[in-house]
Amino acid sequence: MTTGLFWIAGAYLLGSIPTGLLLGKLYGIDVRNEGSGNIGATNLYRTVGRKVGIITLVGDCLKGMLPVLLAWKLGLLEPMQAWVGLAAFCGHVFSVFLLFKGGKGVATALGVFLALAPLAVLGALAVFILLVAVWRYISLGSIMAAAVMPLIIFFRPHSPQLLIATVLIAAVVIIKHHSNISRLMAGTESKFKA
Numbered sequence: 001m002t003t004g005l006f007w008i009a010g011a012y013l014l015g016s017i018p019t020g021l022l023l024g025k026l027y028g029i030d031v032r033n034e035g036s037g038n039i040g041a042t043n044l045y046r047t048v049g050r051k052v053g054i055i056t057l058v059g060d061c062l063k064g065m066l067p068v069l070l071a072w073k074l075g076l077l078e079p080m081q082a083w084v085g086l087a088a089f090c091g092h093v094f095s096v097f098l099l100f101k102g103g104k105g106v107a108t109a110l111g112v113f114l115a116l117a118p119l120a121v122l123g124a125l126a127v128f129i130l131l132v133a134v135w136r137y138i139s140l141g142s143i144m145a146a147a148v149m150p151l152i153i154f155f156r157p158h159s160p161q162l163l164i165a166t167v168l169i170a171a172v173v174i175i176k177h178h179s180n181i182s183r184l185m186a187g188t189e190s191k192f193k194a
Helices: 002-016 019-026 041-047 050-073 078-093 106-116 118-135 138-154 160-176 178-186
Strands: none
Touching: 002 050, 002 078, 019 041, 019 050, 041 050, 050 078, 050 106, 078 106, 078 160, 106 118, 106 138, 106 160, 118 138, 138 160, 138 178, 160 178
């Protein structure tokens, strides 16, 4: 029990590191005051540049992936790996370093699932790519990829803990996109420009 709590706390703290905010500061920008105000990769891409956006994406993804892979490598079973992944995700979205505010969690969730269920990620990624290619909305692709992930997990071998963690992560990602959903419905959401 103590070991599990240690892993969960460590994953949460790692997830709490605000990658995008720190990278923006290197360029003299507080991304919370720029563009959408989000600390995630899409806002960094738009406000600082392509390279910094990609680095943010990779950094946020690694925050979710590394604790789960390390837990797996050290012999923790899937149920605990799922809680570790959920903790890393929650760290990003509710960062202790940002007074429990944070990003929308898409990249960190991607990292978590690349470690927990890499084949399932392919299905969600296909949904994301298709929607972004057709409509050019990153937010729409992210929301729908999050929505289908629990369904994909449900129809493959899984522990109850993995399914619960997946549902919670998907729900938080969708809720954190509430302003994007409003803009999508109003037709005012920004389209992605490569």
